[in-house]
Amino acid sequence: MPQKSIKVCLLGTICVGKTSITTRFVKGEFDEKYISSVGAAFLSRLLYFQNIEYSFALWDTAGQERFRSLAPLTYRSAAAALIVYDITNQDSFDEVDFWISELRSMGPEEILIYVIGNKVDLESFRVVDRKMAESYAQTKGVFHFHSSAKTGEGVDEIFYHICQMTRSIQENRSKNRQSTVDVSNSTNSDENREGDRGRCRCQSK
Helix, strand or coil, X not given: CCEEEEEEEEECCCCCCHHHHHHHHHHCCCCCCCXXXXXXXXXXXXXXXXXXXXXXXXXXXXXXXXXXXXXXXXXXXXXXXXXXXXXXXXHHHHCHHHHHHHHHHHCCCCCEEEEEXXXXXXXXXXXXXXXXXXXXXXXXXXXXXXXXXXXXXXXXXXXXXXXXXXXXXHHHHHHHHHHCCCCCCCCCCHXXXXXXXXXCCCCCC
């Protein structure tokens, strides 16, 4: 079975659920006791999608301001970035714009950017308007998903979508390579036509 490695980094301010999303996806667990990440944590998981085995390397970055300088170490070589905000915290959503700008200026050219509204299990306490957040993501040209690390809602869907988009990018690259025609040795090139004329032994009558 073909295997594809995908590095994903999780970004966002403190207490939005980056670690919880990572733990839910990798271990299928949720810990009610919050422990703030320090620096960056690494977890991995295999995911099977359309006859391909995807090996996810997940880098969970700390949300505290003093650890922001470490973020480029995780996203510079990442295939995808999840910018997580808490739907019950407007300030966490306001941070999203910073991370999009950071990724666009310093991240890989083709990095897939996802904005994730986490904690939908607390929908009754929502302060970030759903339609506004989705519209914002659309204007920025990034993907938007909602999730609940606590219940697991929407978490796997994010990573399946990354698999799908990664495969689409790879297929488009293959098509572009196939459609690129090397005419350097073509018998129809100007250079070769001149050569043909030089070799012509026909005589006018």
